[in-house]
Amino acid sequence: MKIHHLREVKRSHIDDDRWNSLVQQYGHGQPYSATWYLDALGKWKGLVLGDYEMIFPLIYHQKYLYQKRLYQPFLSQCFGPTGDKSLSDNLAVFLDYITQHWPNSHFYFPIVQTASTPAGMEVTQRVNQVITLDRKADTVRAQYTRTRRSQVRQHRPLVNIVVDKEIERFLDAYQQAEYPTTKPILKQMDLFKRLLNACHKQESLEIITVNDLDGNLLNTAAFVVTDTRVINLIGASSAQGRQARANVVKIDYMLTRHCEDKRIFDFFGSNIQGVNSFNKQFGAVEIPYWMVKV
Numbered sequence: 001m002k003i004h005h006l007r008e009v010k011r012s013h014i015d016d017d018r019w020n021s022l023v024q025q026y027g028h029g030q031p032y033s034a035t036w037y038l039d040a041l042g043k044w045k046g047l048v049l050g051d052y053e054m055i056f057p058l059i060y061h062q063k064y065l066y067q068k069r070l071y072q073p074f075l076s077q078c079f080g081p082t083g084d085k086s087l088s089d090n091l092a093v094f095l096d097y098i099t100q101h102w103p104n105s106h107f108y109f110p111i112v113q114t115a116s117t118p119a120g121m122e123v124t125q126r127v128n129q130v131i132t133l134d135r136k137a138d139t140v141r142a143q144y145t146r147t148r149r150s151q152v153r154q155h156r157p158l159v160n161i162v163v164d165k166e167i168e169r170f171l172d173a174y175q176q177a178e179y180p181t182t183k184p185i186l187k188q189m190d191l192f193k194r195l196l197n198a199c200h201k202q203e204s205l206e207i208i209t210v211n212d213l214d215g216n217l218l219n220t221a222a223f224v225v226t227d228t229r230v231i232n233l234i235g236a237s238s239a240q241g242r243q244a245r246a247n248v249v250k251i252d253y254m255l256t257r258h259c260e261d262k263r264i265f266d267f268f269g270s271n272i273q274g275v276n277s278f279n280k281q282f283g284a285v286e287i288p289y290w291m292v293k294v
Contacts, residue, residue: 025084028264030077030078045060054083057079058102059073070102123290125291126289132264137259141252155245162208165205167205170209217241221235234268247278
C-alpha cells in the first residue's frame, strides 16, 4: 500500500459511523480510539488508509501554528492502526507518516510481532496485564495465588460493595483518598470529568465503592465496561482500605461479576513492579506494547 493512500483528516470531516465501526470490529473491546472517547481526551485528527480500510487517531498539542506534536493523554492506552488490513503489512506506512509530519511526538503503540523496531524512533517496551474471562468464577479464582484467595475469603465478609454511577461522588472520594499519594490527573480535572461523563453517556461506566460495615469508604474505582472488556481505569484507597485489602476484594468482585459475560479483564497496565506483581497474583498475563518517541 503506497503512502499516498494515507490521508490526514480533520476531526470535523471524520465519518463517525465508519470510524467507530472499525473500532467496534477490530479494536479488541478497547474504547480509546472511538470518536466519543477521543473527543473527551482533547484535540485530535485521524489518519485514514484507503476508503476507511484502516484508521489511526492523532491526539495532539498545538502551541503555535507550526508547532504541534502527538502525545499520550491520561486515561488512554495504545492508539494503534485499526481496521481490516494487516497491521504488519501497513505498519511502515503509518509510522513513516508520523516521523515525517509529527516530529517531537510520543505515544503508545501495539507491538507487531513480525515487525522490527521502527527506524528513526526511540522505543521502550511497556506492559499491560490482562485476564481471560468467559468462564466460571471458580475457574477464574483458581488462577489466583493462594494468598489472594485467602485474602478474599477473609476480607469479603467485612465490607459492603456498591455499584454506582454518581461521578461527582466518585471524584470527591478520589480526591480525599490517601492513596495514591500523588494524583497527577487532578491537574487535568476537566479532562477527568469529560471522560467519565462520556463513558457514562455510552453506558460504559461502572463505579465500584468498597465500604466497611459502618459505611466508611475503603476503596473506589471507575471501570470502563465494553462489549468484550472490563477496564480498571482508575481508583483510589484510604489508609484503612489498604489494611482491609479492599482493592483485592474490589478486583475479585469485578472479575466474578463479569467473568461469564466478557472476554477480557484489563488492569490498564503498569510497569511499576509492585503494581505489576499485584495484578499477576490474580492470574494476569503481560501484554507488551511500545512507548514510541519520534
